[in-house]
Amino acid sequence: MPASPLPDSLLELSVKLETKNYLPDDELKSLKFFRRAADYVAAAMIFLNDNVLLERDIAESDIKSRLLGHWGTCPGLVMVYAHLNRLIRKTGLDALYVVGPGHGAPGILSCLWLEDSLSTFYPQYTRDLKGLHKLIAGFSVPGGFPSHINAATPGAIHEGGELGYALGVSFGAAMDNPDLVVACVVGDGEAETGPTATAWHAAKYLDPKESGAVLPIVHVNGFKISERTIYGTMDNKELTALFTGYGYQVRIVEDVENIDNDLAASMDWALSEIKTIQTAARTGDPIVKPRWPILILRTPKGLGGPKEFHGEPIEGSFHSHQVPLPGAKTDPEQRTALQTWLESYKAKELFTAEGVPVPEVLSVVPEDVEKRLGQKKESFRAYVKLATPPWKEFCVEQGTQESCMKTVGQFLKAVIKENPTQFRIFSPDELVSNKLDAVLEDSSRNFQWDPETRARGGRVIEILSEHTCQAMLQGYTLTGRTGLFPSYEAFLGIIQTMMVQYSKFAKMGAETSWRQPCGSLNYLETSTWARQEHNGFSHQNPAFIGAVLHLKASMARVYLPPDANCFLSTMSHCLRAENYINLMVGSKQPTPVWLSPEDADKHCIAGASVWKFASVEEGVNPDVVLVGIGVEVTFEVIAAAALLRKHVPELRLRVINVADLMILGNSGSHPHSLSDEAFNSLFTHDKPIHFNYHGYPIELKGLLFGRPRLERVSIEGYREEGTTTSPFDMMLCNHTSRYDVAIAAIRGGALSNPKVAVSAHQHQSFFKHLAVKDKEYIYANGRDHDDTFDTPVF
Numbered sequence: 001m002p003a004s005p006l007p008d009s010l011l012e013l014s015v016k017l018e019t020k021n022y023l024p025d026d027e028l029k030s031l032k033f034f035r036r037a038a039d040y041v042a043a044a045m046i047f048l049n050d051n052v053l054l055e056r057d058i059a060e061s062d063i064k065s066r067l068l069g070h071w072g073t074c075p076g077l078v079m080v081y082a083h084l085n086r087l088i089r090k091t092g093l094d095a096l097y098v099v100g101p102g103h104g105a106p107g108i109l110s111c112l113w114l115e116d117s118l119s120t121f122y123p124q125y126t127r128d129l130k131g132l133h134k135l136i137a138g139f140s141v142p143g144g145f146p147s148h149i150n151a152a153t154p155g156a157i158h159e160g161g162e163l164g165y166a167l168g169v170s171f172g173a174a175m176d177n178p179d180l181v182v183a184c185v186v187g188d189g190e191a192e193t194g195p196t197a198t199a200w201h202a203a204k205y206l207d208p209k210e211s212g213a214v215l216p217i218v219h220v221n222g223f224k225i226s227e228r229t230i231y232g233t234m235d236n237k238e239l240t241a242l243f244t245g246y247g248y249q250v251r252i253v254e255d256v257e258n259i260d261n262d263l264a265a266s267m268d269w270a271l272s273e274i275k276t277i278q279t280a281a282r283t284g285d286p287i288v289k290p291r292w293p294i295l296i297l298r299t300p301k302g303l304g305g306p307k308e309f310h311g312e313p314i315e316g317s318f319h320s321h322q323v324p325l326p327g328a329k330t331d332p333e334q335r336t337a338l339q340t341w342l343e344s345y346k347a348k349e350l351f352t353a354e355g356v357p358v359p360e361v362l363s364v365v366p367e368d369v370e371k372r373l374g375q376k377k378e379s380f381r382a383y384v385k386l387a388t389p390p391w392k393e394f395c396v397e398q399g400t401q402e403s404c405m406k407t408v409g410q411f412l413k414a415v416i417k418e419n420p421t422q423f424r425i426f427s428p429d430e431l432v433s434n435k436l437d438a439v440l441e442d443s444s445r446n447f448q449w450d451p452e453t454r455a456r457g458g459r460v461i462e463i464l465s466e467h468t469c470q471a472m473l474q475g476y477t478l479t480g481r482t483g484l485f486p487s488y489e490a491f492l493g494i495i496q497t498m499m500v501q502y503s504k505f506a507k508m509g510a511e512t513s514w515r516q517p518c519g520s521l522n523y524l525e526t527s528t529w530a531r532q533e534h535n536g537f538s539h540q541n542p543a544f545i546g547a548v549l550h551l552k553a554s555m556a557r558v559y560l561p562p563d564a565n566c567f568l569s570t571m572s573h574c575l576r577a578e579n580y581i582n583l584m585v586g587s588k589q590p591t592p593v594w595l596s597p598e599d600a601d602k603h604c605i606a607g608a609s610v611w612k613f614a615s616v617e618e619g620v621n622p623d624v625v626l627v628g629i630g631v632e633v634t635f636e637v638i639a640a641a642a643l644l645r646k647h648v649p650e651l652r653l654r655v656i657n658v659a660d661l662m663i664l665g666n667s668g669s670h671p672h673s674l675s676d677e678a679f680n681s682l683f684t685h686d687k688p689i690h691f692n693y694h695g696y697p698i699e700l701k702g703l704l705f706g707r708p709r710l711e712r713v714s715i716e717g718y719r720e721e722g723t724t725t726s727p728f729d730m731m732l733c734n735h736t737s738r739y740d741v742a743i744a745a746i747r748g749g750a751l752s753n754p755k756v757a758v759s760a761h762q763h764q765s766f767f768k769h770l771a772v773k774d775k776e777y778i779y780a781n782g783r784d785h786d787d788t789f790d791t792p793v794f
Helices: 025-047 074-091 105-114 129-138 166-174 194-205 236-246 256-282 332-343 404-418 466-478 489-510 544-549 564-576 597-606 631-647 676-683 697-704 727-733 738-749 760-781
Strands: 094-099 180-187 213-220 248-253 292-298 401-403 423-427 460-462 482-488 521-526 556-559 581-585 590-592 608-610 624-629 653-658 689-693 713-716
Touching (some): 025 332, 074 094, 074 213, 074 292, 094 166, 166 194, 166 466, 194 213, 194 236, 194 466, 213 256, 236 292, 248 256, 401 404, 404 423, 404 521, 423 466, 466 482, 466 521, 489 521, 489 544, 489 581, 521 564, 564 597, 597 608, 608 676, 631 689, 631 727, 689 697, 713 738, 727 738, 727 760
Parallel strands (some): 180 213, 248 292, 521 581, 624 653, 624 689
Antiparallel strands (some): 401 590, 608 653
């Protein structure tokens, strides 16, 4: 099919509909009753701890000591909820509701209570006066629901603590869910964020044949906490032009006096457009560049709340953003205004004396409980564990040099083949650069506006926005599937706070009894600082490791597999793991394959082991322990061991590689941490230990804190040194080279071995001399010696 045509005139861009008498009287009445009831409960949740149905005048003691929750967004959220209920009840629509505006929990919780979804998961919130009192009085107090949506909120897959990525999450949720429509409310304050700005393009990556749809609803109510919003200052032509340029069909919903008819007609139109696009794709005649619908919902901020107080406008101004009438507990005038406001909803028409919603309120609630927005299985029990192929079948020969990423790419290609609708890769335009392009041999990219990849079922979403990749990964994961986010190491920090916000949601989800486990969030870092010789200083930053280390121990997992075979084992494990944040750090360049498949398996299960082939007498009775953590820095440890075996044969070495960083944590600090006995068995109880670490040394110091006798530990890692230079010069600049490791080993060994001590200064001077000569060679020739990264021979 041809592309959806653009109108010739800007005036014709937005879709016009006849809406004045669109709804039958019974549907209109039901929507109005539901909205009034939900708005009343939402407002009461912010203010009241007693007298929840206004059986008497509000007293000071009826009002909470601390007023939390944001009223301004609630009426709009309730409005959308009510109209989604109408569509679900009328058409059987499968929908999720993703809420972007922060602190709008009262509006959502009130709807969940009305549709009786709260009591499904929390029996104490019965749909009667007792349950209503518990909901209202318990809101935003210790033990109750917080002021923003979180994982304890039925139906939620996005928290909104940090604004900006609801839209991207929605697109991730819709992918590979062909019958699902994800309605996403984007607040006009939220719309000012970078993640939202890039996520508008996510529609270009949604294949209508294999995936569901996202219906964005931009709620333009004009104000942030104390300032106008950008969208609030834009007129309809400007907004229409903006979103038409993004590729959407725009419908402005703004007839406040006729808002339910206007919104109902608009949502019916939007679903019809979605159906047209999907039907065309699923019958073999897809529309080129389909223009998905978007609704711009213009309503006054805090609609239905107090109009003004002492001459200051409240409804339609920033004064309604948080808590209107914030002094209602202590100020009798404000308390009277609150009484008038709450009475305006006429609660006695909405609830019986027993607190049960009247039939007119409930007549819009879907009868099929599994289709109710608070009980959709996609939001809490949809997880399907990946079927991963046997990773050992992809192993490479021990003793060769292979790229960890190329080897893992072959494995991921097989994962895609075995999981055609349950696995996706979200990558910021770095897949080929990171040597993972084997996944493209059978499965293309998925970019619907590109003729080369349109409608081919590609499993790779490649968009040059880490924010959008992260958001789509979250939505995809929380709705039951598994994803992978490969990235240049230096740029994962862009989404650090998003990852932290997700971890909080996942932690709460794991502690919520009714939520099924979901797959882990999987990050793959490559193009590391250790091999950034052509990109330079700007592409060096291993700090994302520290960000994961700071997470709750039950969530955090950091792996630095030392070779291709260990990486296969680690990747297979991470793709099948549940509820974790998995970070895997590796190299795309060919490096030695140190371990056989069997040894790699044992090594990864243990998390660390003595590498006897590089140690003296298999590591028995060492003078010093050398530890490598990371591909390139481990190579330098092995190279140092070979040098020491040749030049300082009297030094007794134990060489260790750590693949699972979390084992180093103080005993009991992490599920993987070694006991003190196991730590001393591996690292000895009294010998000097030198760590050659891929990340920042301060991270390792924090991880080891609490272990006994840390005065014997020395650590080298990334020092923020080196720019456009050779790989080995990067090691020299950051004191992680084989010469630095050898010097540290001699220093430590001399403390207990007199034979080492007697020649320590001479040997250390020799290795310093070699380091100087190598640097001179690099700067004279623009490259390392040809044999610098040959596999050491023992």
